[in-house]
Amino acid sequence: MGKLNEKIIVAGFGGQGVLLLGKLLSYTAMYSDKNVSWIPSYGPEMRGGTANCNVVISDEPVGSPIVTEPNVLIALNRPSLEKFEQILEEGSLLIYNSSIIEVEPKWNNGKVISLAASDIANELGNPRLTNMVAAGAYVKASGVFTIQELIDAVPHVISKRFHNLIPLNIEAIEKGAAAVS
Amino acid sequence: MGKLNEKIIVAGFGGQGVLLLGKLLSYTAMYSDKNVSWIPSYGPEMRGGTANCNVVISDEPVGSPIVTEPNVLIALNRPSLEKFEQILEEGSLLIYNSSIIEVEPKWNNGKVISLAASDIANELGNPRLTNMVAAGAYVKASGVFTIQELIDAVPHVISKRFHNLIPLNIEAIEKGAAAVS
Amino acid sequence: MTEKVMMKGNEAIGEAAILAGCLTYFGYPITPQSELPAYLARRLLKMENGIFLQAESEVAAINMVYGAAGTGKRVMTSSSSPGISLKTEGISYIASSQLPCVIVNIVRGGPGLGNIAPAQSDYFQATKGGGHGDYRLIVLAPASVQEMADFTMLGFDLADEYRNPVMIMGDGALGQMMEPVVLKKPEIKKYNHDWVTDGAKGRGQNLICSIYLDPAEMEKYVHEIYAKYKIIEENEVRYEEYLCDDADYLIVSYGITSRIVRTSIDLARKKGIKVGLLRPITVWPFPTKVISEYADKVKKVMAVELSMGQMVEDVRLAVNGKVPVEFFGRTAGVLPSCNEVLAEIEKLV
Amino acid sequence: MTEKVMMKGNEAIGEAAILAGCLTYFGYPITPQSELPAYLARRLLKMENGIFLQAESEVAAINMVYGAAGTGKRVMTSSSSPGISLKTEGISYIASSQLPCVIVNIVRGGPGLGNIAPAQSDYFQATKGGGHGDYRLIVLAPASVQEMADFTMLGFDLADEYRNPVMIMGDGALGQMMEPVVLKKPEIKKYNHDWVTDGAKGRGQNLICSIYLDPAEMEKYVHEIYAKYKIIEENEVRYEEYLCDDADYLIVSYGITSRIVRTSIDLARKKGIKVGLLRPITVWPFPTKVISEYADKVKKVMAVELSMGQMVEDVRLAVNGKVPVEFFGRTAGVLPSCNEVLAEIEKLV
Amino acid sequence: MEKLVFDKPKCMTERPLHYCPGCSHGIVHRIVGELIDEMDLRDKTVGVAPVGCGVFAYWYFDFDFSQAPHGRAPAVATGIKRPNPDLFVFTYQGDGDLAAIGTAEIIHAANRSEDITVIFINNAIYGMTGGQMAPTTLVGQKTTTSPYGRDPETMGKPIRVCEMLSTLEGTTYAERVHVGDPKGVIATKKALKKAFEVQVNKKGFSIVEILSTCPTNWGMTAVDSLGWMKDNMIPYFPLGVYKDKTKEGDA
Amino acid sequence: MEKLVFDKPKCMTERPLHYCPGCSHGIVHRIVGELIDEMDLRDKTVGVAPVGCGVFAYWYFDFDFSQAPHGRAPAVATGIKRPNPDLFVFTYQGDGDLAAIGTAEIIHAANRSEDITVIFINNAIYGMTGGQMAPTTLVGQKTTTSPYGRDPETMGKPIRVCEMLSTLEGTTYAERVHVGDPKGVIATKKALKKAFEVQVNKKGFSIVEILSTCPTNWGMTAVDSLGWMKDNMIPYFPLGVYKDKTKEGDA
Amino acid sequence: MAHIEVNDEVCKGCGLCVTACPFKLIELGTKLNSKGYNPAVQNNPEKCVGCTLCGKMCPDNAIKVFK
Amino acid sequence: MAHIEVNDEVCKGCGLCVTACPFKLIELGTKLNSKGYNPAVQNNPEKCVGCTLCGKMCPDNAIKVFK
Ligand SMILES: Cc1ncc(C[n+]2csc(CCOP(=O)(O)OP(=O)(O)O)c2C)c(N)n1
Ligand SMILES: Cc1ncc(C[n+]2csc(CCOP(=O)(O)OP(=O)(O)O)c2C)c(N)n1
Ligand code: SF4
Ligand code: SF4
Ligand code: SF4
Numbered sequence A, B: 001m002g003k004l005n006e007k008i009i010v011a012g013f014g015g016q017g018v019l020l021l022g023k024l025l026s027y028t029a030m031y032s033d034k035n036v037s038w039i040p041s042y043g044p045e046m047r048g049g050t051a052n053c054n055v056v057i058s059d060e061p062v063g064s065p066i067v068t069e070p071n072v073l074i075a076l077n078r079p080s081l082e083k084f085e086q087i088l089e090e091g092s093l094l095i096y097n098s099s100i101i102e103v104e105p106k107w108n109n110g111k112v113i114s115l116a117a118s119d120i121a122n123e124l125g126n127p128r129l130t131n132m133v134a135a136g137a138y139v140k141a142s143g144v145f146t147i148q149e150l151i152d153a154v155p156h157v158i159s160k161r162f163h164n165l166i167p168l169n170i171e172a173i174e175k176g177a178a179a180v181s
Numbered sequence C, D: 001m002t003e004k005v006m007m008k009g010n011e012a013i014g015e016a017a018i019l020a021g022c023l024t025y026f027g028y029p030i031t032p033q034s035e036l037p038a039y040l041a042r043r044l045l046k047m048e049n050g051i052f053l054q055a056e057s058e059v060a061a062i063n064m065v066y067g068a069a070g071t072g073k074r075v076m077t078s079s080s081s082p083g084i085s086l087k088t089e090g091i092s093y094i095a096s097s098q099l100p101c102v103i104v105n106i107v108r109g110g111p112g113l114g115n116i117a118p119a120q121s122d123y124f125q126a127t128k129g130g131g132h133g134d135y136r137l138i139v140l141a142p143a144s145v146q147e148m149a150d151f152t153m154l155g156f157d158l159a160d161e162y163r164n165p166v167m168i169m170g171d172g173a174l175g176q177m178m179e180p181v182v183l184k185k186p187e188i189k190k191y192n193h194d195w196v197t198d199g200a201k202g203r204g205q206n207l208i209c210s211i212y213l214d215p216a217e218m219e220k221y222v223h224e225i226y227a228k229y230k231i232i233e234e235n236e237v238r239y240e241e242y243l244c245d246d247a248d249y250l251i252v253s254y255g256i257t258s259r260i261v262r263t264s265i266d267l268a269r270k271k272g273i274k275v276g277l278l279r280p281i282t283v284w285p286f287p288t289k290v291i292s293e294y295a296d297k298v299k300k301v302m303a304v305e306l307s308m309g310q311m312v313e314d315v316r317l318a319v320n321g322k323v324p325v326e327f328f329g330r331t332a333g334v335l336p337s338c339n340e341v342l343a344e345i346e347k348l349v
Numbered sequence E, F: 001m002e003k004l005v006f007d008k009p010k011c012m013t014e015r016p017l018h019y020c021p022g023c024s025h026g027i028v029h030r031i032v033g034e035l036i037d038e039m040d041l042r043d044k045t046v047g048v049a050p051v052g053c054g055v056f057a058y059w060y061f062d063f064d065f066s067q068a069p070h071g072r073a074p075a076v077a078t079g080i081k082r083p084n085p086d087l088f089v090f091t092y093q094g095d096g097d098l099a100a101i102g103t104a105e106i107i108h109a110a111n112r113s114e115d116i117t118v119i120f121i122n123n124a125i126y127g128m129t130g131g132q133m134a135p136t137t138l139v140g141q142k143t144t145t146s147p148y149g150r151d152p153e154t155m156g157k158p159i160r161v162c163e164m165l166s167t168l169e170g171t172t173y174a175e176r177v178h179v180g181d182p183k184g185v186i187a188t189k190k191a192l193k194k195a196f197e198v199q200v201n202k203k204g205f206s207i208v209e210i211l212s213t214c215p216t217n218w219g220m221t222a223v224d225s226l227g228w229m230k231d232n233m234i235p236y237f238p239l240g241v242y243k244d245k246t247k248e249g250d251a
Numbered sequence G, H: 001m002a003h004i005e006v007n008d009e010v011c012k013g014c015g016l017c018v019t020a021c022p023f024k025l026i027e028l029g030t031k032l033n034s035k036g037y038n039p040a041v042q043n044n045p046e047k048c049v050g051c052t053l054c055g056k057m058c059p060d061n062a063i064k065v066f067k
């Protein structure tokens, strides 16, 4: 269709910041005047220790915010990869955190990016930056926004008390982008 | 119509046994294989100290058990007379307890029987027999049943502990019947 | 008791329940159904296995029913309109868990606190909404004291047969009135009780529950329940016809109201108006098919009920535009007289 | 706040309520609406006249709303399906007493405990039954986070205008999702508060009540309320049309589902199928008239909703047999995909 | 010249009370009316009427009233009072209303120390619905739902509301009185006055439990009911102040 | 040779628990499982699961279970037990379930002395719904609905359930314990055993309140939660036996 | 000197005032009012001290006391 | 002689057993299990007395004790 219609699933362990990653993409989309929706998986299934969220970014009004046929998967851990690669559409974009996912994706119908996100985050001194690394990689790989647009959205999703960490987050984004060839 | 269709309102003070009077007529009707329904006025309006019940006796299946267009009124006190004579149909039967109702009925479109029910009951030594006197009078005046049919029903409505009083009740019925010319 | 006796509708339900093997009752007082718990208190508290418990509230009562029904005991509760509203959460759970029980609603004038006079304005609540989510009650609408008894017995059988709550929807008049009634102890079938929670001796766990975190799994389950509802709709529709064969006009009316309509129809027939009565006995499942068939034959259909217009929607859905559907209703505790209904019938012509 | 922000639907309702002058909230936690009380707790507990109170239960919460509404304060409560069931008695009282308030139901999968995923299976409860007796809620069905906010503000106005409770019927998805939203403080009209119970200084008694022992008196009162409902039906029906003008097929769908349908319609149009969407915004009053008019033009109508078939009854009543009415529903927390709906559209042809 | 020294309170209407002959409700109504007059509260009072025989309380007073669903008067009162802290709000509740269906509401209103006053009519029975067992019905007492007498084995023992509520930190004032004789009536008025003052001074939740009669459903004359109440209820429901945080000085 | 001396109870299933890491629910489950095994109750037990994090308790036990609507477990248990007096019926309830929405049900079940055992998990918060204030939330404790800390002025003070229920004649046994360390766990097992015995001996209503943790919604590590619970909850909710009618010899 | 006035139409003949009067000055009359009750009557009003105890016990506001 | 066995896939790395062991024999490992938790590991099993306290504190039935 050529038109913008990103149906993104971001998934990982509870502590990996997948919701924030999704929010960052959403804010970036909003400030770029795209239609966008974000929705977390919610409720007691969270207890299991996994988390995921759906982000839809589109030129058209967003239909369902719930992504049942994703064309982007950002998988930060192995259970997430294994669960969601099964429903990835042909021609999709798959980014996986190869630092802790020791298997290769089975899915191979589009663009697959192996991203050592946790390693890059650890190099920056904070494993919690994994999500930012992934965000940078996604924006670079998809070309939906510029990296600058993404960076501009960062202050809107990080709570005030952590604003001192913004530069570090930006660095992580840039490293993530750089990791995508 | 010629067919049996008694739409009776029995009304009086709380203690005058109007519900029992209605029940007695109902049982008599049941044992005479008539269609019959009995329904009391119920709920907190009782608190006011008045009570009434509706009895429908008919050859046809009873439609509404609630009598809005009565053709029989048995009024044991003045408020009841004044309230219900207003809705009595033409050609109805009105029996009122002249012992304590010191006014004449305004209604005069059918058969009016002035019955000194409380006096007769007092003569029998128990003002609580007022209702039985009225029952006898009604059956006599309407001719719907025989007095014997009415008397046969008495044991079915009087609770076991008071069965010793059955003869007295019968006497009251007979006096009531006798009072109707 | 197989002779004819005079009994209040409320009491007839009580005795019928006992005859149907229901020895467990939980309820909370409310007019105009209070004679039912009073009757059961007198009877059950004298029976060895009889359980009569006045709960602290309607909410507690329906949940006690939920508990007892899960153990496979025949169990009943009763209330009237506001009390039934409080029970809707529990009823939704019971329907979702597919538990058999009988719930009596002696409907009174509403909305709000309203009054205690006869009404049918809980029809929607009984047949459609009430609690949350997709579910149905089997709703039986008696029109006489005899039927209060008979449908109570039938209700327990249907409940067990389909593992579904059954509602007996009466009204203040049916509850309070006495009529001659004959009470016969029914045969009670043996139902499959594999599923009950009565101690897992010699078997694995049985579970009463209605939570299904996975929507797909729950949807499948709801479809199973709806497959059951389909069977109920096919097999259990009950209604009565009165002078319908040659009718130009069909009145649909149920419960106490249908009796008045019947009298009015007699009066109308005398005036030469060919009018008949179709009385739904099950208001869910509603006699949609037969009404639809009559809609091919009659000139007009009229719904008569004690509400501002609730059952009439089901009548309209059944008639589906084939002929005009008129409505006559009294509400908030008012019963129409047969002459009033007659006047409405005359307007149809 | 007049810039665009990303907000959850639940939070947007909260902020909109405050902007609409509602500083009083009573509720009880339940998923998937908990962000709403959490938001209001953060905001109201910092405002001088802000009242945020977590009640002991949904029953208590709705009765607190009843109390506060009677004093003329804008007041809100929110819950999700099982909690709304518990509130039905109170809602019936509020409607009967003609009190303005806003009740939010973020519907989840039912019946019973069910799950916390998006559903629309409380449609009957919201629009017909629920509580006992004859009454109606004005029910607004938003389809986006923006509408969650806008309809909350509208809801307070309608509630005050008509002295009637208003329900905002969302679902788990609308409650949990974030979308860009613009929040503008609305003008708030002055409403007549002659009737409120705020101390009888300089006047006689005001009374909030719904008991009318005399059925005739109550019937008159209910007729007054229904006269009001008639005005609401005439003036307040709201809906949105999408590609209906030339449509051969009309889909009726509301809330979150309508968005999916819209996408499907775009897909169908590309395949040359002339299909349009009519989206009820007020599900009560239902856009019966406009659907009836389309029924004269289109070949078929289809209802698409998240239930086993609830709104479809209102669609059928509107179409009244003129053309076939099809139904497609997913339930118990399942959302259909746009391709699924597309397939159903293709079946219409 | 003789002067009128006793008459019905000014804030009460001319309407004859609907209660049965000798029913305690009327006595308590008059006391409430007198206090509203004496404390000059009429203009800022909102009464909350229960479902129970007291449902029509608003017929007899000329100040504002809100009728509450059965048992929910404390929640309704909370809803009235919270956004309108300057109103004077009392509930008037029976034992079925308060101690059965409304248990959660009374406990939590007390626990939150809502600034309301609860007038609790304990007549050991459900009056309005025709005499069913109440949570406060005495052991052995016959009612339509305990036809062979309340059996503590299956129906529990009567609940002592003041004692239970006094365990909650939020209860500022709780007292039990009776209206079985003029002395009791005078004590009841004093207790209610104290409870009203607690609210006027914004000190939190106050409740006065009033042992009362229901001649109709007890099946006794009004005069006998007074005796029965005093002989049977007072021993099980001891009179007295159960909680007074204004004294503890910490309220 | 080493022998297996400690393993999960026989009546528990293989299913991994869905609770958050370190959540007390799992500890209490195991204790319940051990007692059901030791007291040989499996074949006649019906557990009643609440709405709350414990809602899926039945996943972990292989005996019968009924899941109850939020707060109504005591009513459901009453419904199960009354017509089946030989069953062993316990409820498992959180503090929101038992002390908020279910207040009326627990009080009346206790007052009627229903022959059931209530296992009451007091973790001072609504776990399942994501951390709202519970009736037992401590003063000053931050939750999503008391974001600035529980304010006793407007939200009331925490309710002490054992103390309140002990005022009711029907409560046969009431004890408060904690599972914050192995000693607490052992005491909890003892308390529950006693409570189970009360029921087995048909002596009426027993409740064990177990001070517990919710690391997730308290926003602490599991280990820190244990400390917080012991340091903050135990002082406000003193441990001990609040009622033991088997001792009073009159039960 | 004092006396009471009983509102006959409002009095329900419950007798509570009868038991309340320390001087036993009140009894129920024999006349029925329109509701069927026997209203209270004061005997020997000259003995009345206007203590208002009868009024305090009357549930129906039927008594006025003069003093 | 005694020792414990930790079920790695069931352990959630909560650390309660760590605090429970009177001899501080348990710590959380560095390996992640498939759920992303670091399961507990016993060091110096030779010091284990099989007191079962670790098991008693484990909310997930992850510990078997042998003695
Ligand atoms: C939800 C609900 N349940 C039940 C009723 C019926 N009802 C009306 S009053 C009442 C109890 C009255 O007893 P009590 O509270 O003791 O007041 P009393 O009449 O004795 O003064 C009941 C159960 C109702 N109206 N609403
Ligand atoms: C009627 C109803 N109201 C509210 C809810 C939502 N809800 C689910 S669990 C819960 C409270 C859980 O807290 P608690 O009882 O303390 O148990 P915990 O999760 O802390 O163990 C609530 C309010 C519901 N499911 N049903
Ligand atoms: S029924 Fe009882 S409480 Fe009600 S008015 Fe009569 S005597 Fe009073
Ligand atoms: S949310 Fe709290 S109570 Fe619930 S499982 Fe997690 S830690 Fe336990
Ligand atoms: S005022 Fe006193 S003395 Fe006079 S009648 Fe009344 S009670 Fe007796």
Ligand code: SF4
Pocket: E022, G006, G010, G011, G012, G013, G014, G015, G016, G017, G018, G039, G040, G057, G058, G059, G060, G061, G062, G063
């Ligand atoms: S107390 Fe009042 S109502 Fe009763 S008898 Fe005396 S005057 Fe009459």
Ligand code: SF4
Pocket: H002, H003, H004, H020, H021, H022, H023, H024, H025, H026, H042, H047, H048, H049, H050, H051, H052, H053, H054, H055, H065
């Ligand atoms: S059994 Fe005892 S000694 Fe051994 S590891 Fe466990 S707690 Fe430590």
Ligand code: SF4
Pocket: F022, H006, H010, H011, H012, H013, H014, H015, H016, H017, H018, H039, H040, H057, H058, H059, H060, H061, H062, H063
């Ligand atoms: S207590 Fe259990 S779950 Fe927690 S770390 Fe130890 S073994 Fe693992």
Ligand SMILES: [Mg+2]
Pocket: E094, E095, E096, E121, E122, E123, E124, E125, E126, E127, E134
């Ligand atoms: Mg009472």
Ligand SMILES: [Mg+2]
Pocket: F094, F095, F096, F121, F122, F123, F124, F125, F126, F127, F134
């Ligand atoms: Mg909790």
